[in-house]
Amino acid sequence: MNKEFLKEMLNTVSVTGNEEALQQKIIDYSKSFADKLMVDPMSNVISVINPKSDFRIMLCGHADEIGFRVTYVDEGGFIHVQRAGGVNPKLYVGYPMQIIHEENGKYNKINGVGVYTRDLLKKSEFDESDLLIDIGANSKEEALKLVSVGDSVCADTVVRELLNDNFSCRALDDKSGAFTVIEAGRKAKEKGSDNGIYVNTSTGEESSGRGAYFASEGIKPDCAVIVDVTWASDYPGTDKGTTGDIKVGGGPVLCLSGMVNKKLNTLMQEIAKEKNIPLQYEIAGGRTATDGDTIAFTGNGVPIVLVSIPERYMHSSVEVTNWKDIEQCIELIAEFCVRIKKDFDFNTLKI
Ligand SMILES: [Zn+2]
Structure with a gap:
């Protein structure tokens, strides 16, 4: 992964509604791997790999910040x-x-x-x-x-490296996730995926969900992987009983929720086991409070899976995430893009 590009993303202000400066940098960066680049009236950037494939995976991380x-x-x-x-x-x-x-x-x-x-x-x-x-x-x-x-x-923040591969900055929510989907798309291409991969750095997640809606309606994906940050519970003042046992540096977090397709979670688990990637779990009783909620209700409905990067101090100027967690999320999602095939059965019931 190109750490320097995430740092550049973090140094580029993209307050929700004014995301263009960051999106323009993402366009320039994505030219190195995308087979096709698309933009839309909501300032979404969509980098496409294998645009001719008729099986479409949408990868979504939001580019806007609070x-x-x-x-x-x-x-x-x-x-x-x-x-x-x-x-x-x-x-x-x-x-x-x-x-x-x-x-x-x-x-x-x-x-x-x-x-x-x-x-x-x-x-x-x-x-x-x-x-x-x-x-x-x-x-x-x-x-x-x-x-x-x-x-x-x-x-006005700068990226600050902390102990144990942790680092801090404002807007790691969700530039770390937007960076993850970009790098996962790039890596999936390197690994030879023949699926259509639509990497969307979405706009407006923090305010309206406008970007994810437009992007998903335009792409019409067969399934979507959403990457956002989630609450860690490994610091004083948090409650594991409500948040779950989630550590920064403990690996990608899978969401267990009625919004998330169980078969996609199972595939993620199989890949993680094989690749020795530790997984953590969060529960969302209802909606996931991410772009996934918007995407799931587009078109005829889209099966989603939510992979989260554990984070301390969300929605502050000193958010903390971990480089290894991000790297593992990238590998997990890249491998997912290679392994899932057009005949994948999203149904959880048999007739
Ligand atoms: Zn977010």
Whole structure:
């Protein structure tokens, strides 16, 4: 796997609704292995391998990240924001921030900080209206020379390597998953898969599911593998009774849920056993809270399997995942793309 490309993805802001800068980089990267590249009006990127095959596997990881969008600049030059996705605004008080302003296809980064006062931190009901971004401007006019309503706002982070192959950054949800599907597609091609593989880095997962819907309706896949991050329970304050026993560095996580096709899970288990890839399990009583829910209900219905990367501190700026887990997810999914065949029986019942 090309670690440097994941780092580049993490350094490229893609707040939900403004994913183009990242998607453009993914297009450039995917040219090295895709037989065909497709885009659509939702800013999806779909890299196709074996486009002539009539058995289509969709691989989906979302390219968007949580953050904020600029709503207003006040007389003092402070930036006001609205949530984009499930983000907790209190986490950004006293935190390095960045605003991305697009002009003529170029993306300018403006440095800022989340306004901090001691009283703000004491506030129990903290809303998006309490978060202001200070870019150092002295007036509204000065700020508006650099920033516009609608610009993306998110934490200004760098990738930090931790012990035991763990690493930290914002937006590992789900750039680690988007990277995994890209690398799995690339590897499946190297392994000689003759199936149609449609690698979709989807948009809008954190806000609307718009990307996965458009992509899946366009591809009309026979089945789909979704890769997202999931809650680990290996740090203080977590509850294994509700989350399950999930460790960062413990291997890919398979989802057990009525939304997921059991036969696809079985195939994943067989491959993992043979390849010595440890598996972990999470339960979703209802929907999976991923693009998988959207994809499953497209067309005549799509059998899905959900492979998750275990993650600590989801939806914060210090999310933590593990390089080995990502590598194992890539191998598992690449092998899946080779082994599944057109005559695969998705049914769980016999007549
Ligand atoms: Zn996600």
